[in-house]
Amino acid sequence: MAGMSSLSAAQRFHAYANPARFMALSSRLVAPLGMLSALVIAAGLWFALVASPPDYQQGETVRIMYVHVPSAWLAMFGYSVMAVASAVALIFRHPLADVAAKSAAPIGAAFTFLALVTGSLWGRPMWGTWWEWGDARLVSMLILLFLYLGYMALWATIEEPVRAARAAAVLALVGSINLPVIRYSVDWWNTLHQPASVFRMDGPTIASSMLLPLGLMALGFTVLFVTLLLVRMRAEIMRRRVRNLRLARAASGAGA
Amino acid sequence: MTTSDLRLSARDLACERGGRLVFESLEFDVAAGEALVLTGPNGSGKSSLLRQIAGLLEIGRGQIELTGGDPERALGEQAHYLGHLDALKPSMSVLETIRFWALYLGGSAAAAQAALDDMALGDLADLPVAYLSAGQRRRLALARLAAVPRPLWLLDEPTVALDQASVGRLRAFMAAHLAGGGIIVAATHLDLGLGTAKSLRLGAEEMA
């Protein structure tokens, strides 16, 4: 076979994981979870935009925090989902873990991108520039985006899913070990160059009136993350099914 | 498809690769409807001769001429060269591949679809090439010859990776080409059952 692992090994590998159970379970979960996330986010928006007071120091721009902070949390949550799933995939050889890790990456990357842009929009009125190298968390978020893009690029270039899964799992684990080191180095780099702007990203201690919208938005985003993860996992399982069908089809074709 | 006075001839042909004299003072004449089978040990220059005819390899001394062909087009453009490599892209589907080569080499999209059916690849049309077996890839490469009518076929070990049924199909395919007044020059160990084929042994005289 042209570069494919032997047919039976790939199919047995996936057969063992018995995706049928997951597909049945997830098909019942997707719709309700989707509804739940829509409701929670709607409520969150209501409190974030209308029912909460502006900040005495930042004024209305504090409302950007209600999208920026949850996005940042989901960005990191996404990467930890990938790291845990990759560990499970490598240690327990459970292919559904690979599927979960691969499906989580684009969602995490999207939230990281959102965190970066909303962070820049939030900082702009204060710092006068769209990007502030002085803010260690924003810089670390940018590096996290690189890790995500690298992970997805690795999946995109290796055709054979079993080999790609193992390589991506190793990358995700190495990435997760490196994240604290990167974060520390950026903090240290920050103290080296005393940043001109005094303004710190998180601003004043979070007033109680802000906790509700922030909490709702974070919960809504998390439920949305899980919903999208399930949908993308189902798509990935179908994609592998298509691949096996094509292999079988070529094998059964005339004069294989 | 081709005029009957088609003739491929070579006079005092020599080939030198990387300082090594592969063969020299080679002569042959092939008329329309005839086949020339190149035999000889590996490394005796069968592939090099085919590449020289196709214009893919410099001709050191001597010359090759196709008389009676299309004067405007170079010899290489009037020949199909089938080398060891199948020139297939794994991410492209079977149909996309044959359609590209048909369009690029001057054939038509309709002929491309027909060529797939001739090579029994019709039902694998939208399968990416990555999924094909070696035999199916070879047949897809051969389908290119059916899709674009060209008088001269230069085949380097065409039966490699083909199973019995496909070899039978290849023989009929080649016989039809000869019947249509085409010329075939093939390097092969397998008897292609071309009956009237002339044969040219390479490399033996130098050794003896």
Next chain:
Amino acid sequence: MTDFLNMGGYAAFVWPAYGLTAAVIAGLVWQSIADYRAQTALAEKLEQLSGGRVRRAASSERDGEVQ
């Protein structure tokens, strides 16, 4: 209503932030669902094409009998 839209003068920052968040999330949801639908359709088409022959083989190995 207008001062709500004005966002205390920071409309140029708050609304793009929310707008972009909505756009990216909508794009992500749409792409995920579209990808799932495309792969499912492709799988069904391939199963019909192979006349169920492959389905039986696939389902037997799915229950782990093929070990």
Next chain:
Amino acid sequence: MSRAFLALLLRDLRLAARLGGGGGMAVFFFLVVIAIVPLGVGPDRPLLASLAPGMLWVALLLAALLTLDRLFQADYEDGSLDLLSTGPLPLELVAVAKALAHWIVTGLPLVVSAPLLGVLLNLPSAAALPLTLAMLIGTPALSFLGSVGAALTVGIRRGGLLASLLVLPFYIPVLIFGVGAAAAASGGFEGEAGRQAFLLLGAVTLASFAVGPLAAAAALRANLR
């Protein structure tokens, strides 16, 4: 003839889109190189602003080099290059199609992302448009001159690295006039040096349209025949 040219161009664009997201890899490299400059040089804004046009051009050059070696190598390895030369298209036009595909897949995305990355380097907004314009004019030269390096190293092991080293000197005029056009022009177009740099950049690109394909075809013949 033109049908074959279009068929080849479209095939290459489709292949690039399918394998590794086309220009995505080059833009990702461009983004990472620009992002690490401040980490090395320090977050001092005025310093970054003065560095920005030069760094953006250097990073763009390196990103363009990155994807050069596969230009002919991929087709050489699977035997397509042999067949391409038995087609109606002369090797010169095959080289044009390849360079054009490289520019569309790699050059354009880089040009589009340059002003966005300028934000990371605190590029003054006035300089963004001239820089992008200069890059738009200069990047075709990177692809057409680059195709010569790719053709010279086809079939050579680790040819990609060699191709970059061969081609980088040819890129120097593009770099100098490109940065000149971007920096001088940011003070408004009437700057004499700015307009001169733009014209010279355009001249280099036009020259590359002529020299590139001819040299690439000659290199392919020398390498393969």
